[in-house]
Amino acid sequence: MALKIEGLSVQVGGVPILKDIDLAIAEGEHFAVLGESGAGKSLLALSIIRLLPAGSRPEGRILLDGTDLNALTQQEMRKLRGRTIGMVFEQPWSSLNPAFSCGSQIAGVVRLHHAVSPAAARARARHLLRLTGVPVERYTAFPHQLSGGMQQRVAIAIALAGDPKLIIADEAGTALDQERQDRIAALLQSVVSETNAALLLITHQFRLARALCSRGAVMYAGQIVETAQMEMLLDRPRHPYARMLVDAVSPSGFRPIPGAAPEFASMSGGCRFQPRCPFAEEQCAKPPAWTGDVRCWK
């Protein structure tokens, strides 16, 4: 399975948010999308599975093994959701239905995508619980009876229930403390490798990205500004924003990026980072072209 996004732009309520996104993820590859909150990362995730808020208009192509997802009907998309593409959400608590037991939620997704008997679905659910490190006795437990870390494991188990080829992890683990985050990261690593699924990790934590992914992209204000191998991206970033972002949290000191995050509604036509870029020049008023995986005139 290969995911290739070409020129994706998404308007929400008339305001252009995502602009000209180009991305490619190969089979089994682990890819990270980095950026600050509000950069549009979650919107990107939702665009891939086409669960955009009402009043959104996507443009461009999202090719999954050659099929353009943007051209499919909702009916056809539904067959892919959960089955070919699985998603893990930010807050573990909020993605679980409080009225159903954890095990039955996993089994429910299994039965949704595979024509198996209820008993077989339950067996598979138990298997997934073991895989994600949840004690099997917790099958009948309800979400509110579990700790946050356990809930996130169940959420990952549900995401795996359909046997997906691509897993999108949207800030999964951000709501947990550091230690639990690391454990969840290790879990993600192991399950994804075991099923040979591709991973699209969306996060603002560089640690996680470095630990889990081989390639990554940096997003700013709805655009991808640089794409590179993970070490290159984090150790020798080329785009001014990427450089300042990595610097900002480097061990040698906290250097915040001057200026404030831009408003999507009042974006100029040129380079979106221009107002805050220390290297800005006249030509930056025009939208910069890609030069070797970096969106910058320099």
Place this chain on the structure above:
Amino acid sequence: MWFQLIRHAALAVFTALGVATLSFMALAVAPGDPAEALAIARYGTAGITQQRIEQVREENGLNAPRSVQFVRWLGRAATGDLGRGMVRSVPVSEEISHRLLKTAQIAATAITLSLLIAIPCGILSAARPGRWLDRACSIAGLLGAATPGICTALLLTLVFGLWLGWLPVAGSHGASSLVLPVLTLAAANAAWTMKMLRASMIEVLEQPFIRAAYARGFPEKTILFRLALKPALAPVVNIAGAQFLLLLEGSVLVEAIFAWPGVGRLLVESALARDYPMILGCTLVFGLACVLVNSGTDVLAAYLDPRQVQE
């Protein structure tokens, strides 16, 4: 789990006892002499003498202190003997059970009908808020909840009974006379249930786990009618106990207006005639029914939304 059920049952019985006590206490402070009333019922106003009144008092144990009377009554009630009515000397329990069936007929039919209307309407109007179905249901719900049973009953009588002449307006002769009482009861019940369910569904549908369900590939129908409905029903079931109470009140009215021979009508007649044994028996039965329904809904609500912790 069993411990919870037993605890519930014990509490229910205890509450029913409280209901009985309350009824008895209320009647105990009634002005007038029950012995005298009984004597009048038996011998007629002209035939009473002081001697006869004392005789009646003796016979019925009315000279014992109230608390003793209560305990005696309770003891007899536990074995099913609720005494005899004063107006017509029939055993109270017999009369009530006879009438209970009739009341249950209209109550059960009304509940079923109102659920059949309210649940789909509540779900569908919450799924597409602001559209025509939602607007229509909201207005219908508002009016239905604001219309007291007496108005509904008489309006229906006017339209279907008198103007169109389709349905009988009184008595209990066969299925057609069931319609108006049931419709009256069902109208208000359906309106409240639908309003509650709609509001609850809207809240549930805004929750993140619903979007997660879509992301996992569930079709909208499954999400609406199973994944969202289960947690949404919990607050509705919580007030179902109160709704049942209203239904009982409604049946009292409906039976009075449509001359339906049920327990409610019996209670009104007894209250107006000051037939104390009958009143006590009826309130006990009503109270027990309410306690049972309240307990039942508590259990059901816990099943629907396990986050609710019983105190």
Place this chain on the structure above:
Amino acid sequence: MTTSERFCIVAVAGIVVLALFGPLFAPNDPAAVSVENRLAPPSMRYPLGTDGLGRCVLSRMLHAGRVTIFAALAVTATGLAVGTSAGLAGGYWGGRTDAILNYVVNVFLSFPALLLALVFVSVLGPGLHHGIAALAAASWMRYARVVRGVVRTTRQLTYVQAALAMGAGPFHIIRFHLLPPAAPALWVMAVFGVANAILALAVLSFLGLGVVPPTPEWGAMIEASRPFLRTHPGLLLWPAGALIGFAATLHWAGETLRRRERLGLEVER
């Protein structure tokens, strides 16, 4: 404040004004019986016609409005007072007081309001004040439950402990720390309470257990319209319309207020 909410306030103010000042506009004496004029159609003298005893329907309607509103407010105020006190006591002192109060609340909750009224009236005899007492007795539990819940949670909060440590007396704590969080819910419940009291009073009067004739009341008027239902439906429709109109407006107001305060659904009933 949205337009819809503005409309709501206007509507509620409207019915309150109508109820309070309506009788001033009554063209005739609501109790004036005039047998030769009975069941008359609408005319200049009797804008809505006359009822079975020749009394002016419009005048009776307007006077009934005032009776109803005052009675409903009395019911709600009494229920609120009793319920809030009980809830405070149970929530604040906890332990056995709480257990006893809880039990009492449950017992009363198992009693339909109508039943309570029937029992009251069969004991005390008819009369509006008995009806009001009965309805208050049937409604205080809701307030008690909500107040108890709020007090129990608020009592644990640190700033209450701090106030206690600084020597604040129970009344101070209750007034400034425990009651205010419960206020929004109580307001919403009170609005619904008034609406439901209006309807319940009508039902009581219909059964002969509320107002005593000749006091006009919509429920009583509806009962009196029964013999003439086919020929003079107006006698039913006018008071029914008034009842539904008042109740629906208050329900709408309650719902709007509940949404505004972002409260749960349990406060509606």
